[in-house]
Amino acid sequence: MTTSSSQPISEALFARARQVTPGGVNSPVRAFGSVGGHPHFIASADGAYLTNADGQRLLDYIGSWGPMILGHNHPGVREAVAEALQGGTSFGAPNEREVLLAEKVVELTREQGVERVRFVNSGTEATMSALRLARGVTGRSHIVKFRGNYHGHADGLLVEAGSGLLTTAEGGLGEAAPSSAGVPQEYAALTLVSEYNDPAALDTLMQQRGHDIAAVIFEPVVGNSGVLIPTPEFLAALHRVRDHGALLIADEVMTGFRLSLQGACGRLGIQPDLITWGKIIGGGLPVGAYGGRAEVMENVSPSGPVYQAGTLSGNPLAMAAGLATLGELQAKPELYEQLERYTAALADGLKAAAQEAGVPLSVNHIGSMLTAFHQEAPHGSVQTYQQAARSDTAAFAGWFRAMLRQGVYWAPSQFESIFVSAAHGDAELNLTLDAARRAYAELK
Template identity: 85%
Template structure:
């Protein structure tokens, strides 16, 4: 596997490792599963990044999802600049947080959202939503699905997917921590079921439904690679509400990515609570959770469930999110264009792999896509167990071959890539040409 030299990035990485654990501030950035050194990015515009060595890269990460309009979009840039003139943080309410909350409620009302509370990250959103679910129901157990990642709160680092897929353990209904530092006693409050297995969820709920405060799930999984839910599984999810359990949709990745109403709107899901991040901050740190008023009014100061944050509703993040959602509303054809591009990308990747004799399965929905290096049954990976059987070494070699040609793909077999409005026909052709070369090298 040939890794191209980027001396400035390599120097920065060496310096970073002296002062930062592993040299990065989020583990997947370290390129641990694909080899080589991470690229340190100097700037980003449209569909492209420029690294510290001046190399231009066609970006399919999009800051892991939020850059749906492309990097440094003029409307978002202007909104942040205007907000900056008034200061960076107040520790008090501001108009922009009202405007963005109104916008989120407007767009997601069809999924039952009436109230929204802003936080600063997706982890904060899911952690807060589950505390709320416990407070509202008076129950202590939650259910999550193997391979679904909901942030790094202690109770959610159980069978958590993505970079943790090689270390997760446990059996159905058990909860082995995926990380050191998580007490087994706390992890035991998290029960585990199988994504896209309605019978397993029904069985778990029949036995313990009266104890379960919430079932949390990714409507479309992104952190075990892209996994799309079956209709039977979605029906089983809705059945958990029959036992007084709250259904919590983690749309940190999919919210406003798969449609203007999110994955819940696209797939017809009616959760009790929804968690968001990424796109609603336009690339700035943000998170939120929301749902029907009856549940959300249990949050302080209206109710007894405490949650607070000094920088929550930050005016810069609110401005960026409001500009992003407004731009998406103003371009009703955008989601169709994103899907058309990503479908063509998926088809081209499958053709290129087949021509080279490389077994792959490509999962795609909307502007999210994963190339699984395996020949999955029926051509599609549907479960965590199937995803885990992918050839990670083949993926690593392919990743490096793509990167050598200037294509910045997600540096993990178990992640989604994201297409933006800035990707056009030229980018599609460049990507497929690189992919044909990369597959041929395998």
């Protein structure tokens, strides 16, 4: 595409998009609303880099919001999809690849209790379906989520959600307020809210309302209030919800197979009743899944009375991409150590650059996930939603724009994780930290 003036192509595309798409984007955070400027429209991606419509090369730390753990356009994934494409894009009928991928997921997560898996097309579908299953199994209507945890845009989950919906609104124990227009208060009332990393609050809520609660859903490592890492005390409280007859659902849409081959649950020793996945199990194609013990999962139609269906579920392209991605991770477990080293070095470098410039910064990281909170955390790290919400979003926006001017594409929200891929190496680390030092100097 060319424009009739010196206007950047991405800017012109954004103007056109706003005429035909709400806000000009198909997912809100892409609009750069909290950081200013206009979004970059991407023409291609390879390895650790994106190329925008104007031909500018950008070092990418979003990785399509998590699935690109091997890097963009990985040859093995691309070839697997190309091979599958020769046989067609969708059958609306079973195919061998969905059996193979289900077997692979069960193999890798059996120690976390997974015996059956059902594929869907997105993380939202996965969490929505897992909650319906929990309600069907328990005969109860209420669920518990944690303030700032994001589980997709189903009505009952858009309550005190994170990321672009993050606010500092205060609510009492268990009170729920919709985070979006269009969510009936009557439906939101079925979702009770507790505080992440507050075991006493969860214990109290379960003591008061446990007999009503079908499930407690949580992010094992939060990525949508920025990266928040659970304390051992909080993990113990999560496992106690079963004492009240509720199911425990780990939302690993973001963390599944990213933090280890067994996901965050395997890394942190979590034993949920159900796990939801997305991102990596589709290798960058649209996918989701939920799974758990056979006695629970066999309640899903057609084996049981809990209905869930999807025309494109288990489609051969997504299954092929997922098989290639998980196969590569399983064949090269040293990749996780590589990702961890890079992310730790990135965290140390960011903190040093900010300290040199006198800019308050607290960095949370685990595995290949990281958030640089623009604040001085009281205990050296941000642990709760309320602490995350105190971040200086104006400082982050200025830093984000300075990084982008230097060709480093960070997540365009203070309240998101960034994702490191196997394609990030020493050259990318040095480029990032050089840019960060200049960006923090500008903030000073």
